[in-house]
Amino acid sequence: MSQDLITRYKKSIRIQYQNRKLESKYRIGQHSRGRSASVFAFAILSFLSLAFAFLEHKAFGRENLIPMYGYLSVAVLAIGNLYVSQWISNPYWPNLRLIINGIACMGFVIAAVYLQKYSAYHALEMSLLIILIGSLNVIRFPITTLVTLVMASIFLYAMHFTEVSVFWMVIVAVLLLSAVLIGAYLSYILERQRRLLFLQSDINRDMTNRQETWAFTLIDLNMALSGIVDFREVIGLLKKHLESVIEFESYILTALEGQGPKPVADKMEGALFEEDDKTLWSEDVLSKLTQTRQANTSAEQEEVKGFLGSVKKRALSYRLDVPVISDSNMLGIISLRRSTEPFNDLDMVASVSIAAQAMMIFKRSTRNASMVLDGSSLAPAPASSPLPTKRCGDVTVTSKLSTTQSTDMEMTDQSFIDPNAQAGSGDKEEKGGKGKSAVKKSITLLSRENSDRIGREKYQTAALEGDPLSILIIEIDGLSKLREQDGDQVAYRVYASIVKYIFSNVDKMKDTLGRYGQNGLSVLTPEIDMNAAEKFAEKIRKHVSKARYQTDFGEKSATLSIGVAAMTDETGNYNSMVKRADMALFVAKKNGRNCVKVRL
Structure with missing residues (x-):
């Protein structure tokens, strides 16, 4: 996972991730957040219900007690749910009760308009509830918008039975529609912000895990490659150490010794390279790897027709070429490909460091082996005698x-x-x-x-x-x-x-x-x-x-x-x-x- 994923998400207008695995991971992660969010929402809803009950009592006294008692019952129910939701691990039930409580509160506002004469604060109450339910985003964005739009329509229908002029009904309709749009906008923006934060934290967590795996891999290299004096065997063993740190689908390598200007692969795994009919390592790639001594990234793209005949480039796969260098000489190349996402900076740095560590171990093993051979040739012991x-x-x-x-x-x-x-x-x-x-x-x-x-x-x-x-x-x-x-x-x-x-x-x-x-x-x-x-x-x-x-x-x-x-x-x-x-x-x-x- 890389920062490129965040960039692509910012450029899109979608709410859900295109990656199903990532979307599932996000929904699982929202379980713990949903409980804390519902506690806050119940507290706000109980406060609003008590405020509405107080306004009903001040405005109409005991003329009609049904709306006031309705608000009080919603407030008591919200406070009860506030305490109960702290003990429930599944966030589905608190969210469902929150929606029911919010709709019930809207219903009592509509009942107050229908049973009593309309007052301006009723429209304000309804607008606040619509914005609250929309901004909480306890259910999916389209459903939240639909529910608030239906409740606003019922409120306007109730006003039709009161002595309210058409002018004021239009004003109220514009106010409620604005509240629905504001709630929808807040729901959309807050959901995307939550998803961006999730992406960033997941990337940071993934980076930390990969860096720790990288450290373990460098340690394992010393144990796995010590004593091996065959260069082709050394780079052949690098695959399993690279795949523990870097995700890839296809893999090829070559030892450049005796291969000439157009080297061929000594080993190839995966389908992404098999269909490549071009030179696997062009002169430009070889020159760049030799001069920079750093990994090189590239992408294989195809042109596709977009909207209104426009031509766009779509990436088919991404490639990472890793030079294997010892004493300023490039001895081999390892190339990786994957189709999921581009290789990032950590992939480049980790691959080069693993290859460099392998070459240090290979150089040390070769030197130690030559020292042993030189020592034995200077003072050869008879076959029957013990070692000196x-x-x-x-x-x-x-x-x-x-x-x-x-x-x-x-x-x-x-x-x-x-x-x-x-x-x-x-x-x-x-x-x-x-x-x-x-x-x-x-x-x-x-x-x-x-x-x-x-x-x-x-x-x-x-x-x-x-x-x-x-x-x-x-x-x-x-x-x-x-x-x-x-x-x-x-x-x-x-x-x-x-x-x-x-x-x-x-x-x-x-x-x-x-x-x-x-x-x-x-x-x-x-x-x-x-x-x-x-x-x-x-x-x-x-x-x-x-x-x-x-x-x-x-x-x-x-x-x-x-x-x-x-x-x-x-x-x-x-x-x-x-x-x-x-x-x-x-x-x-x-x-x-x-x-x-x-x-x-």
Whole structure:
């Protein structure tokens, strides 16, 4: 939904939206407004009825009490409906009673004219009621206008039986007709204003939701594309991430490498592009995308004959071309089409940012993969021998580490001593003549797939047993920069030291440590509520911010950004809990890093 919809509605004279889905949404939204509007209307109607009763009493006294008591009964009924309408959720019944009360009040004005002699204030009373009923717009505009017009006609017919001259009847007829037109105009204007406000609020709400989805998508990209070094595979995976933020019906993409000046589509989905017999990307489009590095919008139009033979252009579909750029070179193009509405500024900015984020991840994955290949070629290990290792304090890390999250990461904690093994070490001393032997404890960071599988099982168990469950998503700030400056080994040495500290502070029998992105990890903590998880996260953050790590390139430091979420009644499932923790991590990074944020 875009501002273009508001512009089109302002230019039209229609009251209802042309979009049926939007019209239905508006009517549902008017239920809550209808109750508050009817309360106000009953209050106004009761006040007018009491005022009319007072005027009847002052003008005619006890000569004829029927109109006065009629006004009083309408006032009492309106006050009763005012209180009753506050307890009724369906606005249909308050609106119906309001119309009945208004018609009844008009009926007593007509009865006063018929039973007593006509007075000028009767015409004023009738005009006020017509304007009131029309401006409230409690029923549809045409029906409101018809009802007020019928009541005005009956009033004039009642005047016919009184001793009123034709001149005054014409004056009154003009006055009542003016009141009907004013009521109709107010009904029309107020209804359109309400609909414009609804459109604006709905657009703002839609923008907010899409921006939040956009933020989640950028986070998901890092997890989905890390480790992929095939460019065509990367842009092929962008479709599902784009469609979560941007609505489109057809989709094509091309990798420009080796395609020449007239590229063809590598992948095409949807019917809007299939019937396009022209060049999918003209030279003008390619030149504009290369120069501006911004998304380009266009529309396919046809000429149709309008009123009195005039020719108008009607849009058949709208198109968005997104450049995929890395290091000032355009490597590919993604084009989207839809027939519903033009692509707006948010669509353009979000599509370019998603493509740029994907290229940053692709560039990083390619560089990491080349570093691993270069390291292995400089010091090749025999096929039968284990991989060479580097010591990090008490933690051993293999020098050839996977750049993806698809495998478990093994780290060896030398400081862990198994009591059972130590108790039996005396026999080994006597036989081998060696000192006490420490048993190496392996620290395993599960792959993302394995940690999620275990997390779902523990989530179901906690949900069945009613136990708390929390998750921490931790990212080591500046680890990518450290990797670029000092190399992979230094970065992984710092990473391993932090993992060792976290591992030493968790419940090794219950908690689950898993890989999360290139620079982070997740910690699933069963039987720990959100408050305790937040305190634990803050403890880790404070320790790491003060720690110093010795490496071959000198002393290094690091900080942590941590997102925390817990299982609640609103969480839904394990995946949504992880999403909430991920969003909390995103907020922590946006707030300057080195902090803990909780997502309720």
